[in-house]
Amino acid sequence: MSHFTNNKSEQVDKPNTDDAYTLGPLQAGPPCCDPEPLIRVDNLSLHYGEKPALEGVSLDIYKGCITALIGPSGCGKTSFLSVLNRLTDMIPGCRVSGNVHFDHRNLRHPALDVQRLRRDIGMIFQKPVPFPLSIRRNIELPLREHGMSKQAELNDVVQQVLQDVGLWDEVKDRLASSALALSGGQQQRLCIARALALQPKVLLMDEPCSALDPISSGVVEDLIQRLRGKYTVVIVTHNLAQARRIANYAGFFWIKDQRAGCLIEFGQCKQIFEAPAHELTAAYVNGSRG
Amino acid sequence: MFKNALTTLLIWLTAALVSGVFVWLLADIIIHGLPKLSWSFLVEAPENAGRSGGIGPIIVSTVLILGVAMVTATPLSLATAVLLSEFIRHDSVFGRLVRRSLDVLAGVPSIVFGLFGNAFFCIYLGLGFSILSGGLTLSCMVLPILIRTAEEGLQATPNDYRLSASALGMSRSATLVHLLLPAATPALVAGLMLGVGRAVAETAALIFTSGYVDRMPDSLFDSGRALSVHIYDLSMNVAGGDASAYSSALVLILLLLIINSIALSLAKQWLHRSVVTA
Ligand SMILES: Nc1ncnc2c1ncn2[C@@H]1O[C@H](COP(=O)(O)OP(=O)(O)O)[C@@H](O)[C@H]1O
Ligand SMILES: [Mg+2]
Numbered sequence: 233m234s235h236f237t238n239n240k241s242e243q244v245d246k247p248n249t250d251d252a253y254t255l256g257p258l259q260a261g262p263p264c265c266d267p268e269p270l271i272r273v274d275n276l277s278l279h280y281g282e283k284p285a286l287e288g289v290s291l292d293i294y295k296g297c298i299t300a301l302i303g304p305s306g307c308g309k310t311s312f313l314s315v316l317n318r319l320t321d322m323i324p325g326c327r328v329s330g331n332v333h334f335d336h337r338n339l340r341h342p343a344l345d346v347q348r349l350r351r352d353i354g355m356i357f358q359k360p361v362p363f364p365l366s367i368r369r370n371i372e373l374p375l376r377e378h379g380m381s382k383q384a385e386l387n388d389v390v391q392q393v394l395q396d397v398g399l400w401d402e403v404k405d406r407l408a409s410s411a412l413a414l415s416g417g418q419q420q421r422l423c424i425a426r427a428l429a430l431q432p433k434v435l436l437m438d439e440p441c442s443a444l445d446p447i448s449s450g451v452v453e454d455l456i457q458r459l460r461g462k463y464t465v466v467i468v469t470h471n472l473a474q475a476r477r478i479a480n481y482a483g484f485f486w487i488k489d490q491r492a493g494c495l496i497e498f499g500q501c502k503q504i505f506e507a508p509a510h511e512l513t514a515a516y517v518n519g520s521r522g
Numbered sequence: 523m524f525k526n527a528l529t530t531l532l533i534w535l536t537a538a539l540v541s542g543v544f545v546w547l548l549a550d551i552i553i554h555g556l557p558k559l560s561w562s563f564l565v566e567a568p569e570n571a572g573r574s575g576g577i578g579p580i581i582v583s584t585v586l587i588l589g590v591a592m593v594t595a596t597p598l599s600l601a602t603a604v605l606l607s608e609f610i611r612h613d614s615v616f617g618r619l620v621r622r623s624l625d626v627l628a629g630v631p632s633i634v635f636g637l638f639g640n641a642f643f644c645i646y647l648g649l650g651f652s653i654l655s656g657g658l659t660l661s662c663m664v665l666p667i668l669i670r671t672a673e674e675g676l677q678a679t680p681n682d683y684r685l686s687a688s689a690l691g692m693s694r695s696a697t698l699v700h701l702l703l704p705a706a707t708p709a710l711v712a713g714l715m716l717g718v719g720r721a722v723a724e725t726a727a728l729i730f731t732s733g734y735v736d737r738m739p740d741s742l743f744d745s746g747r748a749l750s751v752h753i754y755d756l757s758m759n760v761a762g763g764d765a766s767a768y769s770s771a772l773v774l775i776l777l778l779l780i781i782n783s784i785a786l787s788l789a790k791q792w793l794h795r796s797v798v799t800a
Contacts, residue, residue, distance in 0.1 A: 350690065
């Protein structure tokens with residue numbers, strides 16, 4: 233009896249969106265059986281002017297897996313993500329050193345086609361940033377910029393990605409109205425759809441749920457789980473329970489000696505949360521520090 | 523409690539004073555200007571030094587001068603504002619130099635612009651007293667206002683748009699055209715209106731450059747009298763010209779209102795198009 237009520241209340245909390253998605257079934261969270269690194273970061277350091285923000289970070293991002301980055305504010309998680317899609321290029325005074333390889337190519341090569349790279353490695357920000365355009369134009373604008381111009385093709389992609397994020401049924405009748413009128417959760421899913429439209433290999437997500445209410449946050453979390461396998465996801469989150477639920481791998485960042493952020497520990501999510509090797513990690517995931 | 527009431531009273535008094543002055547001014551102009559205002563006044567040429575007749579050629583000259591000024595100043599200022607706000611670091615030496623120069627220019631009295639325009643456009647470039655000289659002089663004069671308002675409008679657009687657009691692999695120019703400029707349009711229009719307002723009210727700079735010939739201009743190279751110059755002349759140099767001066771002032775205000783509403787509706791249409799259509 234109690235089991236039954238439990239089930240029911242869960243269904244009320246999370247709208248049953250199974251039919252709306254085209255990304256496939258929700259996958260639980262087993263670590264990928266044969267992990268293949270897609271991004272390799274080796275001894276990465278980052279300075280803003282003279283101030284160090286990251287020091288000596290080395291880790292591998294595995295293909296098709298969800299990697300969660302956790303740690304207190306200001307320890308350089310956002311900065312780390314910005315290195316991976318070269319958004320650091322846009323920050324004056326930001327210096328990066330170390331090696332980063334994406335798909336066996338040097339990601340930091342000065343002659344790299346950055347626009348192409350950002351197509352391959354999409355990014356979702358903490359605050360949803362829909363452009364002040366119609367819902368349809370939000371998705372079409374970057375596509376057109378990347379050379380897709382046939383309206384029929386564009387329509388197909390718009391429908392496909394909106395279905396992928398479970399937004400199609402909610403907005404199919406008002407594609408021409410402003411995206412700013414959507415709710416926070418819908419806006420964030422639109423931003424994810426916009427990134428998916430470019431067919432990226434990797435999605436970087438910087439606290440994608442922290443500006444959302446719990447229900448929208450749950451919907452977005454479901455969506456992220458569905459991305460597993462098709463996309464490689466790197467997600468920064470302050471919600472440890474969420475990281476534990478969805479991630480295959482986890483990295484713990486900490487500010488060392490009041491100076492620069494560094495990676496304390498990286499490994500399979502289960503291990504980080506259940507058998508952390510470092511005492512700082514243990515203290516942080518148990519909630520006694522951070 | 524008493525303090526609060528006093529503050530409220532003061533605020534209301536100030537508001538009443540400001541709007542009172544405006545209403546008084548407007549009422550004065552309407553009361554004195556309306557009787558003479560008629561269709562023939564708008565189209566006929568002035569007679570008897572403007573005491574009678576109309577202001578047809580003067581409206582034409584005014585619109586032409588304004589047109590020259592805005593057509594030259596708008597693209598130039600937009601380009602400069604884009605350069606300053608999007609392509610140059612905010613604290614760079616070049617940027618600071620340009621901004622400082624613009625601030626100084628914005629404070630220069632218009633009579634100085636008039637003398638400069640006379641020396642440069644009329645004499646050095648050989649354009650003589652002409653609508654072109656006047657328009658170009660006004661263009662120089664409104665440039666600082668247009669640039670600074672456009673730049674501020676661009677900088678007020680959320681930086682998130684720039685980051686998100688780059689994260690989607692969009693180029694800077696596409697971001698500018700599709701996102702930043704539409705988002706800054708209200709500010710751009712407001713700046714444009716300020717510029718038009720300043721240009722249309724200008725007298726000193728025009729006396730030395732476009733002159734005060736009140737005939738209908740044949741081309742941009744003809745001298746032409748602007749409305750503000752006409753009003754100045756009627757009220758200062760022509761005994762018995764007050765009635766015409768008031769009517770001309772009324773026309774000037776109406777002209778401003780018309781330009782304002784046209785610009786606003788154009789901007790609205792443009793915004794609407796960039797939001798809704800595919
Ligand atoms: N654009 C910037 N300019 C200067 N310092 C910055 C900038 N962005 C972040 N920082 C600094 O770098 C450190 C790491 O920031 P961030 O990467 O945002 O950390 P997190 O995302 O983990 O909270 C912080 O101390 C922050 O103040
Ligand atoms: Mg952050």
